[in-house]
Amino acid sequence: MDEASAPLRGVATLKTRTANPGTMHGAGRWWVLAAVTIGLLLFLAPFVLAFFNAIKTPDDYAAHGPLAIPQSFDLSALTAFWTNVDFTRKLINSTIISAATAVFAVLLSLLNAYAIGIGRIKGGSKILILLLIGIMIPQESLVYPIYYLSKSVGLFDSLWAVIIVFSVLQSAFGTYLLASVMTTFPREIIEAAEMDGATNWQILWTIVVPVLRPTLSVLATFFFIWTWNEFLLPLVLLASNNNQTVSVSMGVLNGQYVSTPTTTAAAALLGIAPTLIFFLIFQRTLTRGVVVGAIK
């Protein structure tokens, strides 16, 4: 509080000669609103353009250019791209990988954090430092050995390889977050349950998990989207077309599927659409939870 009021004192002594600051804001606020609105429209223009051009005929595009509002309505670019890259398959792969990773990573984080945060095991803080270093190691430093190991254990080009790798990588962050939440968990509740003869395992599932459920679901949402968007490791580990994710399929788009501007727009639109839908559903969770995820 003391610190917070220090700048105020600085301002208070400025005492500039002003007539009435209120009136200026009365008119000025509309200019600010207009400026921010124009800024946002320009910022989001790429999405709108992709949408407009994905539903045009190539002739319409050629005649009126990319900025014109569609004069025609044609889904053939979208359907052509969808069938050419077998987009259904990509969606299924991405969903399986992201959902399984979210579940496993939350479970791993929960178990680790329970031992460190509630169990207060010796060396817990050292484990956290180790995990933090693990988080900071760039994936590039792990990618070749992981590629090599996955080949030698027969998991190369399997969805499982990606699920296992990301469950562990995401759980490093999840453990770090959940452990700090669990250290603030009221001890009396745990001790009371221990008095009643509850085992560690029972305490975890009947007391800790129900209390932490909101945090766990935010964490799972983040793991899902982070995994959905991951690029380098799935690119390396999933070689065959049939196993690729949405994100990887966008990166390796072959020229033949995006030879015209309208099919490229369609490709971009389809790549964006799934996460756009998650965003609309989880908007609040994501924009609030990002503060929690700031360390990542």
Add this chain to the structure above:
Amino acid sequence: MANSIERARGQAGYWLYLIPGAIGFVLIIFLPFIMNTGLSFSRWKGIGLPKFVGLNNYIKLINDAAFWASLEHTVAFVVAMAVIPTILGVFLAAILFDYISARFGEGLSSFFRAGFYLPQILPISAAGILWGWILNPFGVLNSILEGVGLHDLAQNWLGDPRLAIGAVMVVMVWLQLGYCLVVFMAGLARVDPSLNEAAELDGATWLQRFWTITVPLLKPEIFVVGLTTTIAALKVFAPIYVLTSGGPDNSTLVPSYFSYYHFFATNRVGYGAAITTAQMLMTIVLGIIFLRVQAHQTENGA
């Protein structure tokens, strides 16, 4: 006595919970990390046995102009992913908080916040397709420029070695702004509203309040955002892979793409490993500075 035995038994019980996590950590992070570090001292094509060559790869690396170019471009990405989005983000957060939220309601400012955050949740590869479509020689941007009669300004944005890095930087600012904005707006929620009201009554202009109240108050957030985005800038890969493949003429080459290229295109695995090790050392040094300064800050704050 009985109590302490009980305690010990309880502690041992908790250790069991670490087993799955520990196995995962060893197999997916620790072992690959040790292997990669070892490989950086070897010559290896990915088959047979690696041949120990000492510091050879590192010596080659220091004399490789492409490596130094990739570091130079990393600085450009720190500017595009950390410096510019942080500055823009603080400014925009303050405008949304002081004007839009205070005078038009919180709903509208949340709407703007969500809008600017949108690029953050896209697969970067999909964002890359979108921007490739806009920036290619026959793309949207050039159509606009030609449409308004500025034919001379139309360029091969991603294909010209002088322009490509700038074009990719613009895309990165677009991707990163939302993250900075959201963190700063959450930070602004801590501000005591009476602080701003008092300053306003005293006749301080918005800019004066911005510099004397908003920026000092957001210091912890600016610090965290600055460092996390800097670390992200050191590992940028997907935008380069999708937009330019490091080209033209290595003009957008970055360490991550450089190592990927040697791992999987030239099969010079040892050399690729040396690149990633150098890259990782830079990241860890940054991370240690981050933790030190943060610890120092919280100590002073308490």
